[in-house]
Amino acid sequence: MNIKMYVNNEKIIAGMTMKDREELEQGNMALHVCLNTEYVLENRKKLATSLSSEIDNFVCANQTHSDHFHRVILEDKGRGAxxxxxxxxxxxxxxTFEPNIILSSFTADCVPVFLYNNVNGLIGVVHSGWQGTIKEITPKLFNHLIEVENCNPGDFHVQIGAALSQEKFEVDEDVYVKFKNLGYANDFIYYKESTNKYHIDNQLTVKKQCELAGIPSDQITIDPTCTFLSPDGFSYREDKQAGRHLSFIMRKE
Structure with missing residues (x-):
């Protein structure tokens, strides 16, 4: 199984499954876009085994490009698995603050954001497509964690996973205006006269959002892999029938 591992230490394991032509449905991990649910479940079981875990420890959400977040408790274990x-x-x-739960997020161009707090053990994962970015889901989550869960922003580490590159993320003026109106994304946008399109770096916009939330810049890492250009990427922009990567994070106990 093709897995891009971002963190694997004594406390945290986090990574992202990639397209793999040797696997069922090329490693697709999403039940909402699949040809055969049993194939997806086999892929998930294989991932769980590689993490020394079980499929019943996954927690999955119905992602709607919202700015909604959920604190996962023990009773949620297995939801959507x-x-x-x-x-x-x-x-x-x-x-979640709970150990041995695999938080999951599904992407095929959108930005996956992994976060973990070395002091209190909190972990999280965010699905930030361009709609989630302009709704500021990531900074809203951090504000909640700081204000409600009493986290110190300086204790967080953030990994921004593989996503659609600025070169391939071309949009019309309506989306450009939404990013421009954020007030801090202008440095991550360029205009291409030959196509009359704007190109936006969603990953760098999300990084800026993390910095504005108080996360130290040197504790934020970006995977430069483009899901459109890489043969290991599922890209909705390239293929509307594309499978999905699964971004996962788990705190070990």
């Missing part, structure tokens, strides 16, 4: 019927509804970010 084997069937769509049990997913956490209308949610694009998950966090």
């Amino acid at each position: 084997k069937t769509k019927d049990t997913v956490i509804p209308d949610t694009d970010a998950l966090y």
Whole structure:
């Protein structure tokens, strides 16, 4: 199985499954876009085994490009792991203090954001497509963690996973204006006269959002892999029938 591992130490394991032509459905991990649910479940079981875990420890959400987040508790364990019927509804970010739970996020061009707090053990994962970015889901989550969960922003480490590159993320003026109106994304946008399109770096915009939330810049890492250009990437922009990467993070106990 093709897994891009971002963190693997005594406390945290986090990474992202990639397209793999040797696997069922090329390693697709999403039940909401698949040809055969059993193939996806086999892929998930294989991932769980590689993490020394079980499929029942996954927690999945029905992602709707919202700015909604959910604190995962022990009773949530297994939601969305084997069937769509049990997913956490209308949610694009998950966090938990619980160990041995695999928080999951599904992407095919959107930005996956992994976060972990070395002091109190909190972990989280965010699905930030361009709609989530302009709704500021990531900074809203951090503000909640700081204000409600009493986290210190300086204790967080953030990994921004593989996503659509600025070169391939071309948009019309309506989306450009939404990013411009954020007030801090202008440095991550360029205009291409030959196509009359704007190109936006969603990853760098999300990084800026993390910095504005108080996360130290040197504790934020970006994976430069473009899901469109890389043969290991699932890209909705390239292929509307594309499978999905699964971004995962788990705190070990």
